[in-house]
Amino acid sequence: MDKPIGVRAGGWRFLARRWVFPFRRTGGTWAFVFNRWSGVLLAIYLYVHLGILTMIAINPTAYDRFLVLARSPLGLAFDVVLIFLILYHALNGLRIIYATLAGQIEQQRAQFWAVVVISLLVTGYSAVLIFSFE
């Protein structure tokens, strides 16, 4: 029989407090939570993207109709958010690999904020490009 989740400290509500809304925790937990959520959202997007590409194979006209939505400001804004998720997840992953190889845990908070800032800056630049293309 499976051991219930977090049985000693409140089950699903406790899990939500630690893995979804970690208020009052330090930046390290927030980095972990953002990494998880960006990963989960990107994993979902993988299947959404495969679904969209399927339209090219089976109904190219439907895909071209979908492009009207994709090229709308809402669609482009979605792409900008997607780029931020990718950038954060990738850079945070590199930060974790670097920490494993180099240690220096005391630098982790600064590195986390560097990841966030770089992700935002590159996302901003990408947003300018994306909106200028369409």
Added chain:
Amino acid sequence: MRQVQVKTQSRPSFAWLGQAVSGILLIAILLLHMYFQHFQTRGLLNAAEVVDHVTSPLIFGLEILFVIVVTYHALLGIRAIIFDLSLAEATRRKVNRGLTILGLFTAGYGLILAILIRSQTS
């Protein structure tokens, strides 16, 4: 020392190292994908343009590699989240089997999709 019996694989490091290596690969692949498929093209391509683009062996190969590596990385990540829930060994084995099947299906689907799209070249 007390040991909770949780033996589902003999090398748990493989998951972490696999995640790290595929992640680094993905950064390179993603940069190429974003450049060739979105930024060099200066925006989203319509269906005919996508088909035309995928005829290039380089682009085709890149997209196949992309779907394989991203599926591996994504499902290893999902596995890591599920395994943090302290499930029983039997459930962990089922999760491993299920995610392996899902991964093979996803990568296979991506490969077939790429071939189908490429075959639409007139």
Added chain:
Amino acid sequence: MPDTTIRFKLFRYKPGAIDPPHYDAFEITVDERTTVLDALEIIRVDHDPGLMYRHSCHHASCGTCGYKINGQERLGCVTNVLELNTGEIIVEPLDGLPRIVDLVVDMTEFYRDFSPDWTYLRDSEWHPQAATPAGVEQYVRFENCIECGACISACPVAAVGDVYLGPAVLAAINRDIDKNGRDKASLLDVAAGERGIWQCHSAYECSAVCPSEVDPAGQIMALRRRFITQKIERLFGARST
């Protein structure tokens, strides 16, 4: 500095009596020297003799008075109330360990994961040039870890489930490898097993909350490097040291 009144919200739980748990509020007058543990004692003596909490040394060397104070794991005996800079202080038991009553958690499983074979002494660095008395080779001291459980509570993995050995145990393993090279291979096997270092997801909360400079996250990363180095050495046929 004049005395200040601070509101304390304390987690209350007594199986069969206060169940489900709730929070009780108390207003306590504190001065610049009052610690959270002092406040708990004031509450127990003057307001609610039924309040239960652990404490012992009152100077951060026993690890007994670990609580969550405003959501952060700390030792109550060295957490100054006014330095928290807030008018309301919430005190809760540590996460990740079974609750017994009020602020008291069951540390049994946590202690069980520490092997009695591991050494808890290390060379002292306090008096490197001091001459030792006759018959004493080296000054020694206790390891930094006071087994307070703060790292378990702070860890988003260890607090949720019981598979992961947790930061304290893994840090102890790395320290033991540092000191006892002869057991390195078997210790590394334990550390790199299903319950070990690969379960860490790099939140580094353990090092952030550790009151005793153990740096468990750094120790876990060091174990990973040891493991990777060992694998590379074996791959190239070098004898593992």
